[in-house]
Amino acid sequence: MKAKRVAVLICVFSMLFTATVFADSLWGSYEGYSKAKVRINGSDVAFPEGDVPAFVMNGRTVLPLRQLTDSLQAMVKWDNDAKTADIYKPNVHMFFAQDVSNKDYSLQKPFAKVDQGKTVNFVVFSQVDNLKLHVDGFKISITAPSGEEATPALEVPLDTNEESFWYPWPFKVNFTQKGNYTVKFSFLLNNEYTVVSQKVIVSE
Known part of the structure; x- marks a missing residue:
């Protein structure tokens, strides 16, 4: 999973984090969509340079799964053949x-x-x-x-x-x-x- 950075995106509704959308002049845009800032328990979630950031599409906040699970201290297992991501939170x-x-x-x-x-x-x-x-x-x-x-x-x-x-x-x-x-x-x-x-x- 480290060798291949798979951009798995999900729409998340959780009370554990807040996503705030500002004008493009503040956070910029990604592929024509407004970027969003994401906080978990008050701390900003950092997205590596060059990776897919959090953005807003059709009124929904879309997040890279890997950054989300790391921030929530959960594990993700990716099945590339089935195009399926399993999240585990022991x-x-x-x-x-x-x-x-x-x-x-x-x-x-x-x-x-x-x-x-x-x-x-x-x-x-x-x-x-x-x-x-x-x-x-x-x-x-x-x-x-x-x-x-x-x-x-x-x-x-x-x-x-x-x-x-x-x-x-x-x-x-x-x-x-x-x-x-x-x-x-x-x-x-x-x-x-x-x-x-x-x-x-x-x-x-």
Whole structure:
């Protein structure tokens, strides 16, 4: 899917995003249609240079599917022969705790904030369900406010087709920077990782 950029367009009505159309002098036009700006939860959706942008046709906002699914943290599987796009949105929840019980997976001292400069040993507990397609693996990564990797990412291959699973994994992070440390959970599909869940740990 990365090698071939397939411009799959859909008309979307969702309360998760807003599309605003302005005059051509502001956003320009595409193939004779007015371009639209798209926001999801207040943040602009960026469309790569040269790709098909969001535009308005017959009173409907048309969006490139790939950018939409990435912004909504969903996965898309394209069948070129059938000209069909399948969208998958698994439920992935992450929790942070100093420890997790091996007996019943109960969280011991969960947290969401840390003191800046403190080194913390903790567990990222991931809970997955509604996984309706086979993926090749997953990755858990932690990024510092500067955008740098706070600790080496965990990559786990998957050989089974389980629809739901739990996965706890220990990390050690030195929270040297002030701000949001972003924890991302990504699935591997067609040799490409897609973020399906993310949370922050606040360093203050």
